[in-house]
Amino acid sequence: MLDYYVRLKRQYSCSINQVVIFLQQTASEQVFVSEYTDTNTRHSYRVIRLWEQDPALLLSVPGLLPLATLSQTNSPRTLLEQIATQIATIEEPTQQADLLACTQVLAGLRFEKDLIRQLFRKETMRGSVIYQEIREDGLLEGRQLGLLEGRKDEALSLLTRLLIRRIGPIAPETTEQIQTLSVEELEDLGEALLDFSEASDLTNWLNEHQP
Numbered sequence: 001m002l003d004y005y006v007r008l009k010r011q012y013s014c015s016i017n018q019v020v021i022f023l024q025q026t027a028s029e030q031v032f033v034s035e036y037t038d039t040n041t042r043h044s045y046r047v048i049r050l051w052e053q054d055p056a057l058l059l060s061v062p063g064l065l066p067l068a069t070l071s072q073t074n075s076p077r078t079l080l081e082q083i084a085t086q087i088a089t090i091e092e093p094t095q096q097a098d099l100l101a102c103t104q105v106l107a108g109l110r111f112e113k114d115l116i117r118q119l120f121r122k123e124t125m126r127g128s129v130i131y132q133e134i135r136e137d138g139l140l141e142g143r144q145l146g147l148l149e150g151r152k153d154e155a156l157s158l159l160t161r162l163l164i165r166r167i168g169p170i171a172p173e174t175t176e177q178i179q180t181l182s183v184e185e186l187e188d189l190g191e192a193l194l195d196f197s198e199a200s201d202l203t204n205w206l207n208e209h210q211p
Contacts, residue, residue: 002036002043018045023070024109025051055079059086062095066102070110080111084119108197117195155186159193167199174199177206185209 001018008016022031035044050070058068065083073079083103090096100120107116156179163170170178181189192205 001045002041005043005045019048020045021048021050021067023050023106025049055082059083062086062090062099065099066106069103069107076110077115080107080115080119083107087120113195113197113201155183155190159186159190162190163193163196163202166193166196167202170199170202174202174206177210181209 001020005016005018008014020034031047031049034047035042037043050067051072053067053071055068055071055073058064058071059082065086068083069080071079087096087099087103090099104116104120107120159178160170160175178186178189188209189205193202196202196205
């Protein structure tokens, strides 16, 4: 934080207020550290632990709705329903879609995927430039490399990289399962992986698509 402060101060010569936002509750002592000290140096910054924050303020500002998914609550589902309702009232389509995409990403740190899908319509998210960037990074890149043209080796290589980026290392037996998929099934996997958040999502998808 001190390094960032010095760089910003040197470049912009302006007043700087630094804030660190922790998203998920943890037992780590690092979330309670709000200053850096050295022999002749002391640098302070603000720390926000989202799970301790009152959701009321976050719910009142559209741009903060994604963060509200991780705020303090005794009824997480009710909170998520409130957020979904707030997003549904946003009239500007692009803003609504972008907030929906961001909200789903952060909500995935706390809520089950099925509940998120139930409360948030995927059709709306498709209008988001953020969602489109994800697709361009995955599906559209896959098409450019020949996914739809039947070049299976290229498709496998691309999907493997995207899956590792999305859910981490892939077990050898899982890789073998992927290699048995047809080009059409690889296309389906290329779109499905956008909803994956952990290795079990890939395993479940493969089990559902095995003959």
